[in-house]
Amino acid sequence: xxxxxxxxxxxxxxxxxxxxxxxxxxxxxxxxxxxxxxxxxxxxxxxxxxxxxxxxxxxxxxxxxxxxxxxxxxxxxxxxxxxxxxxxxxxxxxxxxxxxxxxxxxxxxxxxxxxxxxxxxxxxxxxxxxxxxxxxxxxxxxxxxxxxxxxxxxxxxxxxxxxxxxxxxxxxxxxxxxxxxxxxxxxxxxxxxxxxxxxxxxxxxxxxxxxxxxxxxxxxxxxxxxxxxxxxxxxxxxxxxxxxxxxxxxxxxxxxxxxxxxxxxxxxxxxxxxxxxx
Amino acid sequence: xxxxxxxxxxxxxxxxxxxxxxxxxxxxxxxxxxxxxxxxxxxxxxxxxxxxxxxxxxxxxxxxxxxxxxxxxxxxxxxxxxxxxxxxxxxxxxxxxxxxxxxxxxxxxxxxxxxxxxxxxxxxxxxxxxxxxxxxxxxxxxxxxxxxxxxxxxxxxxxxxxxxxxxxxxxxxxxxxxxxxxxxxxxxxxxxxxxxxxxxxxxxxxxxxxxxxxxxxxxxxxxxxxxxxxxxxxxxxxxxxxxxxxxxxxxxxxxxxxxxxxxxxxxxxxxxxxxxxxxxxxxxxxxxxxxxxxxxxxx
Numbered sequence: 001x002x003x004x005x006x007x008x009x010x011x012x013x014x015x016x017x018x019x020x021x022x023x024x025x026x027x028x029x030x031x032x033x034x035x036x037x038x039x040x041x042x043x044x045x046x047x048x049x050x051x052x053x054x055x056x057x058x059x060x061x062x063x064x065x066x067x068x069x070x071x072x073x074x075x076x077x078x079x080x081x082x083x084x085x086x087x088x089x090x091x092x093x094x095x096x097x098x099x100x101x102x103x104x105x106x107x108x109x110x111x112x113x114x115x116x117x118x119x120x121x122x123x124x125x126x127x128x129x130x131x132x133x134x135x136x137x138x139x140x141x142x143x144x145x146x147x148x149x150x151x152x153x154x155x156x157x158x159x160x161x162x163x164x165x166x167x168x169x170x171x172x173x174x175x176x177x178x179x180x181x182x183x184x185x186x187x188x189x190x191x192x193x194x195x196x197x198x199x200x201x202x203x204x205x206x207x208x209x210x211x212x213x214x215x216x217x218x219x220x221x222x223x224x225x226x227x228x229x230x231x232x233x234x235x236x237x238x239x240x241x242x243x244x245x246x247x248x249x250x251x252x253x254x255x256x257x258x259x260x261x262x263x264x265x266x267x268x269x270x271x272x273x274x275x276x277x278x
Numbered sequence: 279x280x281x282x283x284x285x286x287x288x289x290x291x292x293x294x295x296x297x298x299x300x301x302x303x304x305x306x307x308x309x310x311x312x313x314x315x316x317x318x319x320x321x322x323x324x325x326x327x328x329x330x331x332x333x334x335x336x337x338x339x340x341x342x343x344x345x346x347x348x349x350x351x352x353x354x355x356x357x358x359x360x361x362x363x364x365x366x367x368x369x370x371x372x373x374x375x376x377x378x379x380x381x382x383x384x385x386x387x388x389x390x391x392x393x394x395x396x397x398x399x400x401x402x403x404x405x406x407x408x409x410x411x412x413x414x415x416x417x418x419x420x421x422x423x424x425x426x427x428x429x430x431x432x433x434x435x436x437x438x439x440x441x442x443x444x445x446x447x448x449x450x451x452x453x454x455x456x457x458x459x460x461x462x463x464x465x466x467x468x469x470x471x472x473x474x475x476x477x478x479x480x481x482x483x484x485x486x487x488x489x490x491x492x493x494x495x496x497x498x499x500x501x502x503x504x505x506x507x508x509x510x511x512x513x514x515x516x517x518x519x520x521x522x523x524x525x526x527x528x529x530x531x532x533x534x535x536x537x538x539x540x541x542x543x544x545x546x547x548x549x550x551x552x553x554x555x556x557x558x559x560x561x562x563x564x565x566x567x568x569x570x571x572x573x574x575x576x577x
Binding site: 108115116119132133137156157163164 | 296320322324327329332334335338340343345361
């Protein structure tokens, strides 16, 4: 059941089990595109990669998933609900005065959530510390996955962590960068090169291809930290409006823009809106 | 032996507990080199990366380690303040932060190495313990209390020191009793000797503490009359809020002495800065004398 998809909301291909919870948390509102850029990664991680279940959220030998870009939370909550970490009815009043589910996650309020995040650039440092703690305790089984965005890499704190993790050979660490080309100044040479130059292994894959994501997320070599760049391509069906065959609608999923460093390249319009995070 | 030496020796002994991890950002890495060889997994030097240093401490604590995080005061507390707020407090985990440098230990280094606001900044957070030892011999017990606890603690070390140690002065410890009704002076950490010298000819009771947070409110209420003086080796007024709240139900006057806010743009020595901030005995004597005179009954 892992790669079956459904078309809810219109035009967006989503992992089938998260459609209902996502609809429930959405409650008719529109979502930032980052939900769709990231939900496939969330799903593949929890469905096929992470060794953690609702029964093992406090097991010291569990795998850890740290959502660093904390605004990508709707898909995260939907997957946690689909996998039984949180009751589905929690989704109904997300953000409400008595809700445990906020616009950014709080680890002390949500079972299975490893870190509270929202301010960008905190997850990778916390992940490095988590790997070091597990290593000090002789726990070789757990792996630590940290999900970031390409614009989040603007924060210098990430580069402190990338350089140190490579130098220290933190083999238990996997960073996942969802690249939806939303960094204001881009990453000439590609996101992966920021990691590989520091001694990481890297895989760059289609961020909506579940089998490719699975292969990349399990493709670490056991000696070095690993990065998976999950590219959210504007041409992917996930971005195709339901009525893309109507000429007057076809362009609405993209905002045409030209980057000064890459003349002629168009930038997908699925980056963050102002105030929605990066 | 300096406070830093005492800290390095004590912290190294805690590495016998596998749950202890020391996190450094190059500063003092040489001093911990031997410990790093003996406990390679428990001494982490991330290089000159203070955001990562605190983030790593948060991650370590999430796995159940007890991190001791150490650097120069402005780099530890001010540079990565959001990491302290979010990677420790917001995650619901604790760490032991240990700084050197204090307000102006290295005055000749200039503004970049001065951190008079560190305790005030930590005081914006909830539930932290702050230790400001006044003597190297006070450091081991304070570090033990901090490392054996669960919540977050800030231990502020300095090259400045009193002549004598009071290892158990978390609560207010009376070092000079001027009798009933006398004004009460609370001296925090290494300013005790200067404060005692300043009031030698004045009817002032002097109490010492090396733990400004949580402040010994019970001791304060037992000792305080209507005239209160607080002398702190960091930003003046840092504890004014605590004292005002503790004495809210009784008429009192409060004189808060400490390091001024203005950037002096002067180098010199720590003793020079004491004088410029009025924290030398003569400066303290002037301020306290004026305060007591102003409050004296007319006629």
